[in-house]
Amino acid sequence: MSFPWAQQYTPQNPVMQWVDERLPLPRLVYNAVGAGYPVPRNLNYFWNFGVLAGAALMIQIITGIILAMHYAANVGVAFNSVEHIMRDVPAGWFIRYAHMNGASFFFIVVYIHMFRGLYFGSYKAPREMIWLLGVVIFLLMMATGFMGYVLPWGQMSFWGAQVITGFFSAIPVVGEPLRQWLLGGFAPDQAALNRFFSLHYLLPFVIAGVIILHIWALHIPGSSNPTGVHIKAESDTVPFHPYYTAKDGFGLGVFLIFFVAITFFAPNMLGHPDNYIPANPLSTPAHIVPEWYYLPFYAILKAFTVDFGIPFTGIVIIPAKLMGVLAMFGSILLFFFLPWLDTSPVRSGNYRPLFKKFFWFGLVPSVLILGVCGAMPAEQPWVLLSQLAAAYYFAHFLIILPIVSRIEKPLPLPNSITEAVTGKPLQEAAA
Template sequence: MSFPWAQEYKPQAPLMRWLDERLPLPRLVYNAVGAGYPVPRNLNYFWNFGVLAGFALVIQIVTGVVLAMHYSANTLVAFNSVEHIMRDVPAGWLIRYAHMNGASFFFIVVYIHIFRGLYFGSYKAPREMIWLLGVVIFLLMMATAFMGYVLPWGQMSFWGAQVITGFFSAIPVVGEPLRQWLLGGFAPDQAALNRFFSLHYLLPFVIAGVIILHIWALHIPGSSNPTGVEVKTEQDTVPFHPYYTAKDGFGLGVFLICFVAVTFFAPNMLGHPDNYIAANPLSTPAHIVPEWYFWPFYAILRAFTADFFFIPAKLLGVLAMFGSIALLFFLPWLDKSPIRSATYRPLYRKFFWFGLLPCIVILGICGVMPASQPWIIMSQLASAYYFAHFLIILPIISRIEVPDALPSSITEAVLSKHATAGAAPAAAHA
């Protein structure tokens, strides 16, 4: 976004001036994360999670490249190569645990980033493209994580690949050929491991490319903010550096403390113990579950237990699982409310906190539980509410809701908040 009051980059050092004239990289960085990029002055800590997601991706790429130097994508030795990394490679256990838990932390910060967008209406015009690219990043993350989970070639890796790819066969006509094409055969084997390793190595760089587009799209309309009110004057903004670089730095410090604590003291907390058993195609685990970040979608997949006329239950589950993500692409057009932020949407706020969030938590719990009662009926009810929230409740709310009064500017919202906070101590002294 072009702000008339934004500072222009004028390098002082001769070397920087020479570089900027021939390759305007310093100018690009300055305009992207420096004083040349004014941002709303009222951003809270929920706006830290985009930067944290980028940092988590860097951790995954760096540790993944090192692991690829020692991993062998061969079904005969893949499991042992992982054990070799853990036991024989200097600091291999640290690199592997950092990569393994880095995936979980990547999903944690991205999920919070998505929920922030849902709550504060960051998907609304003129930021639809930012949201759509974000959903693409999320899909690429899921594909990358699934393929990475197969690589250790443990019991849960093998049977997870067998079960998840098996759902493609539910698609009429093209399903089974698609599954065989994906696996390179009739079951997970050497061809599947080669393909998954290649794609798992490649996709993080694709994600990085889409993130560049995501940030580029963000800089056209500028950052959203908790009020949902657009920037109007210079008083509504502050330079990204040093204000938000310092704020992001604090958030990054908290993130690293949590990440290091889990990596060193509870590295297998978010994993599954069966994956420390070598893959055995003749021994099915008692309870096959994906990684925790897939649990809500796995619950939706298993919620369909009966055929609907001529449509098999298995196909309905696959369609619902993919549909639960596809819904996010249409969200900017499903929500017709002119008010962005839930801060000024009392009815939407209630359905968000007491409807959507509990629904997703219930789906997550059902996704890790056995496919038996009462978990099946709970997943069915939660799945029904999930789709109803986006397809029925949200469009109705956007038409009937009476929003609270919006501040006329970001500055007014900030000053009124500080005035209210300052009035409380004065009243106490009185």
């Protein structure tokens, strides 16, 4: 992002001048997160969650590297190696709990970050690439989290791997061979554990690389803002440092207070008790559920209970299991098409009264209902509720949003960010 009023970095220290001439890293940092990066002056605390997601990833990488030093990816000793970390490794219990709860906090901040983007139209031009890279990050997170959940080799780890990889067997013809190729066998065993451990260790660094691209793409058009109005003058912006470094620092402090409180005082609150039982292929848990951050998608999977076919003939065209798998993956993949589904010229939901109603009273409740239904057994009334919520979820993006973006009459937009903040016209505020 380049503005004529952006400050240019000129190191004063001779050593920094020498470094900057040969490796412009100081200049890069200054222009990326320093006073050389102008940011809209009206960003609220919802814009903190991108930084918090980066902090959560760093926690996961650091604790994950330490845990990998003591973990044994062998089905015979994997569960005991986790117990060894908890009981015998100095501060091992803290590292393990921080890693385990860090995954939940990572998803919490990312979900809020995504909902902020959905509400304030951060996916609209010219920021489509930022949004698309964010969806890629989310998919990589989901894959990484699933593989990490398998590593303790408890009951829910084993049966979760059995169920999740079983989704691929629903694909006609190639499904079962694909599942066997992923697992390295007919069921989760040593080959699967080795593969999941290797990929779980690797993918966080891939995520970090995509985040760099995500930030790079962000710096081309610049940050969005709650009004959705373009930056028009220097008075619309403030330097990222010290204004937003201080604000992000405060947000990070609040985040760490909650994170440390859960890690120390309720470390198992977000986990499943069955995962403290060693994996037993001969004993199926009464109710298999994924981690909480997958529950809405798991509910969409379970919402399909009837095969699609020709009535009264018994001919099945699409089995219910395949429809559930397609819907589950489709519920995420439709995010890739969101910039072109919403054609409204107005970005911010604050100025879109009809969109705001469907968002807060339709989309948000449907996702919460799906989360609750995903944790419940596949029986009534939970199946019916999940079907209704899933139907609205898809209708919101594929039907409601395109129609609303065409028929809605937006509220008047402020002429500038400065006017939205000060209540004064841009020229008067500049004077």
